[in-house]
Amino acid sequence: MINTPVLSVRDLVVEIPTRHGVLRPVDHVSYDIAAGEILGVVGESGAGKSMTGNAVIGLLDPPARITSGEVLLSGQPVHSLRGEALRRLRGKRMGMIFQDPLTSLNPLLTVGDQLAETIIEHLDVSQSEARRRAVAALDEVGIPAASQRMGSYPHEFSGGMRQRVVIALALCAEPDLVIADEPTTALDVSVQAQIIVLLKRLCRERGVAVMLVTHDMGVIAEAADRVAVMYAGRLAELGPVREVLGRARHPYTAGLMASTPLASQGRARLRQIPGAMPRLGNLPPGCAFSPRCDRAQAQCHEEPGPTLKRCDGRAACWFPLNTDATEEAEA
Amino acid sequence: MSPIIKVENLTRIFDVSKPWLNRVIERQPRALLTAVSEVSFEVPENSVYALVGESGSGKSTIGKIIVGLEPPTQGMVEIEGVDLASETDAKKIDAVRADIQMIFQDPYASLNPRWRVRDIIAEPVAARGGKTDGLAERLLEQVGLSAQDANKYPHEFSGGQRQRICIARALSSEPRIIVCDEPTSALDVSVQSQVLNLMSDLREEFGLTYLFISHDLTVVHHMADVIGVLYLGRLVEEATRDALFSDPKHPYTRMLFDAAPRMDAYGREVDPPKGEIPDAINPPPGCAFHPRCPLAVERCRTERPEMRRIGDTRVACHMAE
Amino acid sequence: MTETRIETPAAPRPSRPRRVWESDFIWSFRHSPVAVVSFVVVLLMMLGALFAPLIAPHDPFNPATLNLMNGFTPPGEANQFTGEFFVLGTDDQGRDVFSTILFGMRISLFVGLSAVFLAMLIGVTVGLMAGYLGGWTETLIMRLADVQLTFPAILVAMLIFGIAKGITPPEHRDAMAIWVLILAIGLSDWVQFARVVRGATLVEKNKEYVQAARLIGRTPFSIMLRHILPNVLNPVLVIATISLALAIIAEATLSFLGVGAPPTKPSLGTLIRIGQEFMFSGEWWILFFPAATLLALALSINLLGDWLRDALNPRLR
Numbered sequence: 010m011i012n013t014p015v016l017s018v019r020d021l022v023v024e025i026p027t028r029h030g031v032l033r034p035v036d037h038v039s040y041d042i043a044a045g046e047i048l049g050v051v052g053e054s055g056a057g058k059s060m061t062g063n064a065v066i067g068l069l070d071p072p073a074r075i076t077s078g079e080v081l082l083s084g085q086p087v088h089s090l091r092g093e094a095l096r097r098l099r100g101k102r103m104g105m106i107f108q109d110p111l112t113s114l115n116p117l118l119t120v121g122d123q124l125a126e127t128i129i130e131h132l133d134v135s136q137s138e139a140r141r142r143a144v145a146a147l148d149e150v151g152i153p154a155a156s157q158r159m160g161s162y163p164h165e166f167s168g169g170m171r172q173r174v175v176i177a178l179a180l181c182a183e184p185d186l187v188i189a190d191e192p193t194t195a196l197d198v199s200v201q202a203q204i205i206v207l208l209k210r211l212c213r214e215r216g217v218a219v220m221l222v223t224h225d226m227g228v229i230a231e232a233a234d235r236v237a238v239m240y241a242g243r244l245a246e247l248g249p250v251r252e253v254l255g256r257a258r259h260p261y262t263a264g265l266m267a268s269t270p271l272a273s274q275g276r277a278r279l280r281q282i283p284g285a286m287p288r289l290g291n292l293p294p295g296c297a298f299s300p301r302c303d304r305a306q307a308q309c310h311e312e313p314g315p316t317l318k319r320c321d322g323r324a325a326c327w328f329p330l331n332t333d334a335t336e337e338a339e340a
Numbered sequence: 341m342s343p344i345i346k347v348e349n350l351t352r353i354f355d356v357s358k359p360w361l362n363r364v365i366e367r368q369p370r371a372l373l374t375a376v377s378e379v380s381f382e383v384p385e386n387s388v389y390a391l392v393g394e395s396g397s398g399k400s401t402i403g404k405i406i407v408g409l410e411p412p413t414q415g416m417v418e419i420e421g422v423d424l425a426s427e428t429d430a431k432k433i434d435a436v437r438a439d440i441q442m443i444f445q446d447p448y449a450s451l452n453p454r455w456r457v458r459d460i461i462a463e464p465v466a467a468r469g470g471k472t473d474g475l476a477e478r479l480l481e482q483v484g485l486s487a488q489d490a491n492k493y494p495h496e497f498s499g500g501q502r503q504r505i506c507i508a509r510a511l512s513s514e515p516r517i518i519v520c521d522e523p524t525s526a527l528d529v530s531v532q533s534q535v536l537n538l539m540s541d542l543r544e545e546f547g548l549t550y551l552f553i554s555h556d557l558t559v560v561h562h563m564a565d566v567i568g569v570l571y572l573g574r575l576v577e578e579a580t581r582d583a584l585f586s587d588p589k590h591p592y593t594r595m596l597f598d599a600a601p602r603m604d605a606y607g608r609e610v611d612p613p614k615g616e617i618p619d620a621i622n623p624p625p626g627c628a629f630h631p632r633c634p635l636a637v638e639r640c641r642t643e644r645p646e647m648r649r650i651g652d653t654r655v656a657c658h659m660a661e
Numbered sequence: 662m663t664e665t666r667i668e669t670p671a672a673p674r675p676s677r678p679r680r681v682w683e684s685d686f687i688w689s690f691r692h693s694p695v696a697v698v699s700f701v702v703v704l705l706m707m708l709g710a711l712f713a714p715l716i717a718p719h720d721p722f723n724p725a726t727l728n729l730m731n732g733f734t735p736p737g738e739a740n741q742f743t744g745e746f747f748v749l750g751t752d753d754q755g756r757d758v759f760s761t762i763l764f765g766m767r768i769s770l771f772v773g774l775s776a777v778f779l780a781m782l783i784g785v786t787v788g789l790m791a792g793y794l795g796g797w798t799e800t801l802i803m804r805l806a807d808v809q810l811t812f813p814a815i816l817v818a819m820l821i822f823g824i825a826k827g828i829t830p831p832e833h834r835d836a837m838a839i840w841v842l843i844l845a846i847g848l849s850d851w852v853q854f855a856r857v858v859r860g861a862t863l864v865e866k867n868k869e870y871v872q873a874a875r876l877i878g879r880t881p882f883s884i885m886l887r888h889i890l891p892n893v894l895n896p897v898l899v900i901a902t903i904s905l906a907l908a909i910i911a912e913a914t915l916s917f918l919g920v921g922a923p924p925t926k927p928s929l930g931t932l933i934r935i936g937q938e939f940m941f942s943g944e945w946w947i948l949f950f951p952a953a954t955l956l957a958l959a960l961s962i963n964l965l966g967d968w969l970r971d972a973l974n975p976r977l978r
Contacts, residue, residue, distance in 0.1 A: 028688060053528035054499075169616050196556065197394035202599035203612040224528065227601030229606050252382075268533035269603060270562035278540070279533035279562065285498045286528075297566045407876055437878055450869035454891035464877045509873065 013084045014041035015185045015218035016065065020316075021078035021088075023057075023064050032289040034060040034073065036242040037316045042186070042218040047209065049233030050222045050249065053286055056240040058222045062188045064088075065220070066103050067095045083185060101131040104179030108191035110171035113178070114163040120147070120174050121159030124181050131182035146177040150207060169200035173207065180211060187212075190222045205232045226269055230254055238262045241286055241297035243314065248323040256331040258324035260302045296327070304328050342421070343382035344517060345389075345406060346551050347416035352376040352401050352573075356621065373621050375401040377573040380647070381438035383549060383566075385516070390552040390564035396620050397570035399553045404552065407442050411590070419517065438468065441510035445522035451494040455509040458490035458586055464513040479508040484540060500531035507538065511546070518553045524559060536562060557600045561585060569593050572620060572628040579653040586645070591654050592629045617629045627657070635659040689972045699961040706958050710767040717747075719758035722925070731755030733939075736946045740905065750946040758946060761932055762954050768928040769955070772842050773909040779847030780908075784854020785897060789885045791855065792862025803859065806852040812826055814907075815914055817849035818969045822920050832860035835923045842921055846911050853900055861893035895973040902966035906959040913955055 023035035034057045042048045052058045063069050065080050067090065081090040082102060084297075090098060107113045115123055124143035128134060134142070142160070147155035150173040163171060172192065179187050187207065193201040209232055212219045221232055229236050229250065236253045238246040238261065245258040255261040267280035284301045287293060296314035300306040306328065313326045323329075354373045355364060363370070376398040383389040390410035391399040404410040406417050408424050418424050422436045441464070446449040451460055461479055477487035483504040494502060503523065510518050524532040525540070536559065543550060554560050561565055569577040569585050569592065577590040588594045595613045602608070615632040618624055624631050628642040637659065645656045681687060690696050702878030709716060720726055734740040736750035736758070749758040783838060791799040809817060825841040865871060866889060874884050909929075913919035916930025924931055929951050 017445060054531065109617075167616050197617065198557075198596060198601075199394065199599045199613040200616055202610055203602070205601070206610060206612045225601065226529065226603050230603045230606050231601045231610070254606065266532050266603065267531055270533070270536070270558045270616065279537055281533040281537055282530040285500055285531055359705045404872075409872055409875060433975055434878070437876075442873065442876055444869035444873065446869055450873060452870040452874075452888055506873075513877075539733070600725070 014023050014043045014084055016042040016220065017081040017084070018061070018065065019079040019081070021061065021064060021080065022076050023060055023069065024071045024076045025330045027072075027290070028197075029290050034242050035064060037078070038237075038239075038242075038244050039078075040244070040247055042220060044185070045213060045216040045217055046235065047212055047219040047233045049229035049236040050220060050239060051224065051226060051229050051236060052239035053134075053224060055241075055286055055289070056239040058239050059190055060242075061219060061239070062190050062222050066099055066105055066188055068099075068105075090175075100127060100184075101182050101290055102185050104182070104187040105178050106172075106175050106187065106189040106192045108194050110168065110175045110195070111163065114171065116163055119160050119162055120166075120178075121161075124159075124178060127178060128181050133318040143177075143181065146181045147174070149211070149230050150174070150177045150180075151203075168196055168208070169203060170202075172196060172204055176204075176207065176211070179216070180215070184217065186218045186220070186221045188222070189277055190283075191224070192221070193228060194225070197304075199300035202229070203268075208232060226254065226265065241273075241292060241299060242289065242315075244325060245298070245314075246324045246326075252323070258331050259298075260304050260330060261298050262324070263330055264301075282305060304330075344385040344420060345383040345551065346418040347382070347402070347406070347415070348380050348418075348516070350376055350379045350402065350405060350412055350417065351414040352398070352405060352410065353413045371621050372624065375620065376405070377451050377464070379570075379573075379575045380415075381568050381575065383451065383517075383551060385549055386543075386547050387565045388550040388552055388563050390554060390560040390567045391570055392554060392557065392567060393570035394555060394596075394617055396572060396617050399570050400521055400556075401573075402570075403442070403521050403551060403553050403576070407444075407519050408437070409438055419431035421461050429592050432470070438464075438513045439486070439515050440517045440519065441515040442512065442519045442521065443503070443506050443510050443523045446526050447499050448526075449504060450474070450506050451502055453494055456490070457492055457494065460505065461490070461512055462506045463508065468513070470513075475508075475512060477509070479511055480505075482511070483508045484534075484543075498531075499511060499527055500534060501505075503527060503531075503535050504538065508534075511542065514546075515548070517549045517551065519553070521553045523552075524556070525554065525556060532559070539563070557596065569596070572617065572623055574628060574656065575647065575654075576657065577653065577655045578647075583652055587653075589650060589655040590629075590657050591633050595632070679714075680898065684943075686972055689699065689969070691969070693968050693972075695964050696972075699964040699968070702957060702961040703965060706766055706954075706961075707770060709763050710770045711762040713760075713767050713967070715761045715921050717757070719757040719760045721756040721761045721764060728755050733944050735944075736950075740861045747775060749950045750944075752947045753939065753944075758950050760797060761927060762951055765927050765929045765932045765951060766954065766958070768839065768922055768926060769909050769912055769930070769958075772839060772912045772922070772928065773905050775843040776850065776908045776912070777904045780844060780850035780904060781854050781897065781901055782903035783847070784851035785858050785890070785893075785918060787851070788888060789862055789893070792859040793866050793881060793885050802855065806855055809852050814849040815911060818845040818911060818915060819918075821848055822847040822915065838921070838923050839926070841967035842912055842915060844910050845915070850904055850908060851905025853904065854897060857900055858893050861896055862889055865892050897951070899966055899970040899973060902962060902969055906962040909955070909962070910959055929958075 021037050021038045025032045025034060038228040050061060060073070064075055075088050079276055081087055086099060105327065117275060121140065121143055124146055125136070125139040128142050129136065137310055144156045144159060147158060151243045152158055152173055153283065162163060163174065166174060193204050196204060205228060208219065211217065223229060227239060233250045235248060236250045237244055238253065238259065240261050246253055246257065246262045254266060257266055264280070264282040268282060270279060282301050287297060293300050295310040295312055299309040308327050315327065316325060352375045354375055355370065356373045357370045358368065372480045379402060393404060401410060405412050412425060416425070419436050419440060422432050424433060424436060427433050458476040461476040465472050465475060476490045480487055480489050485501060485504055486539045494505070497505065524535050527535060540549060552560065552563050561581060564581050566578065566580050568575050569590065571592050577584070577588070577593050585591065588597060598610060599613050611633065618628065618631065627640045627645050630636040633640065639658050645658045647654050647656045650660060701953050728743060729838045730742045731740050731745055732753050732755040734747050734751040736748060739746050744790060747757050747759065751757055787802045790877065791802040822841055824846040825844065831838045871884060871888055874888050912928060913930030913933065916928050917934045919934065922928040922931045927935065932951035933948060933955065936951060
């Protein structure tokens, strides 16, 4: 890649000191997101996917903190910013979309006021220009009769429309990066499809980099360009969505795919991954996935899995599936 | 074969009005929410009947009425030929009660945090004064946990393990029917498959009948023999699994199938469905789906479609063929 | 942040005392100096009150042992007539202040604890019923609570005290005074418990474990007692602690106003009332030491309650 990626995360480590020892919800995670690209971050609860997003945008709840690694926004380090500088950057260059649209909107202000306020704070424009842009933003996310809905309060919108307002709010200051944390989880299937289409369109038209955090492989498959699979705080696999979902190299990814019921499979018994993801305070000595992995060998139980660096390889696994050798043989 | 569950013209209306004084001051009428409207279906013994729908479809309310947690406003539910609402013989009611159990959605809220697992699992039997020696231990092993776990408290278990405990509790009174209300939607994918497999195994072993309530089409497709699709409290289509998935008749069913994200559809450009689910307090007249329906004609706006049979499918749509 | 919640590793289970010592609750106690100091103060005072007859150097209520010549002995000095020594001095009748405080605390704590227990019993019962049964039961109970809250608790207590005094025959009044105090303070304090328990019950009753119990066919009484009650006890414990401090102060106030414990069986409040008569004539210790004891006791209990509220709050963990 010649262009500097919009977001570049390098060896990010987030630690939480507790009285039972130091936990690492994010452990040496590295990835890039280019302009106009959607990176899906997928994993089970506790895998550290939301924590990664919060670390990038500077919303870690103490005592959690970044202890090493870098977060670069268009090449500039942002992980060390604090206070006012961070706050300004967060609204201006990074937008956030949360799972529950109700908690990210102020219930006492009209959506028009909230949008205009955000625009004025981050873009140097007049009040009337801000309101004009706010209407345009609502219009763009597909809210019918946008100029009339400016005076409505968040509770007067339905769930799907509210999430559209949140998206408009995240995008109105024209950020370079949007972090969407489970943006469709609280929505019904039909509305979820609408929101995915909207996110994809905005990402493409505006050239925004999107980090889409979700547990839903289906959403990832439809929306993401590339996907990062997380397990117990580490990156298990990273690559183009077609490759990762279609020809998974990490046994965990493969297991996830196989355990999702597919229409084409019929009533056959589902493949299951035995056990559950270990708690962070209780990780096994070797690769975190080794106790559940049917391919695990002695090395896996003793040595931690290889860290996934941006350039070398796709899966953080000593014995990956679907490697080049097998691909060549098939070709 | 006579059905083990028979639901006829089931209607449930909730009064969601504001308090009387507010209504008088704001001059608002009473607000009635029709959660379930004239739903009829039958579940044959030893089968899996699934109810699918989005939020507000009334699927959970139907489940609660069937197990007796909510009373019906109109209509009737018969379990093993006994209508719990009108039956007066306490013995019969008790026998039916013991035969029907439920598994809930949230494994974190469905176990009393202050009770030991042993007491939780044995409660359905203990409440009837039955013998509970070794019962919890036996059931724990049956659902894939160990007998020693009986002494622990719920917080010592993960979500998937808790759902296994819930299943063990549901099994303890040796029921014939289990109503499963979104049993895996709070679980992670890798754990979901474990629980679904376990449920399939138990069904075969004990000859159980499941009423499976879910919004997840892939899970429903995996588990169900017959599927009923609900929209805004009304049953719009009912068909066997293969018939429904290969040839959906109702436009809403088709919309659901199209909108559901698919893992094998990388970068699929869908034309998303129009509109959102209408307000259940003031549902559209005629067919509730007509404002979003691509096939809607004048008749759909005025006349509510009755359930009719097309082949093996039952469908409530004027335009279906 | 459920993601980062960790619990004791499942591997080998440590012994029971070890588990208790390592539990979050005790750990948070051990690491809060304020809680430890408050706890020690309260514990010492309770032990002092409990064993007052054994510890107290004098029996302040046995007139035979009193010597009027000992009156007004200042603390830390020998009496100028008798040469006797009193740590905290004596009052006008020559009673040892230290001993009267020990016996006074006994009455204060007994009244406080009993009153809180009574308030808790009433409040938890009606709160559970209001929350779980709803409907007119709830309306009736909560409106009653609202009405009672519009009067200051001390007025309610005085009213109850007055009525009770009116209906007891005069010869029993002194003996009954303590019980009337307990009844008055307890009845004026149940509202807090009822409100908190009702709120917590409303949350718990919608949880699925309660639905599961209903499904099994448990009666409402059994569900309230066995399922909901254990899960609403945490906030009750916090309120009980803070109420204890309030009840002790309420008792002192009533006694100070002369409607509480009789001078023959003085509580801390009675002692303060007696003491304030001498405040401006130079015998400060008769007022100061009982007042300081009351302050230390109430403050320690309150601090302990504050810590308890934080320690039992799952969100702050």
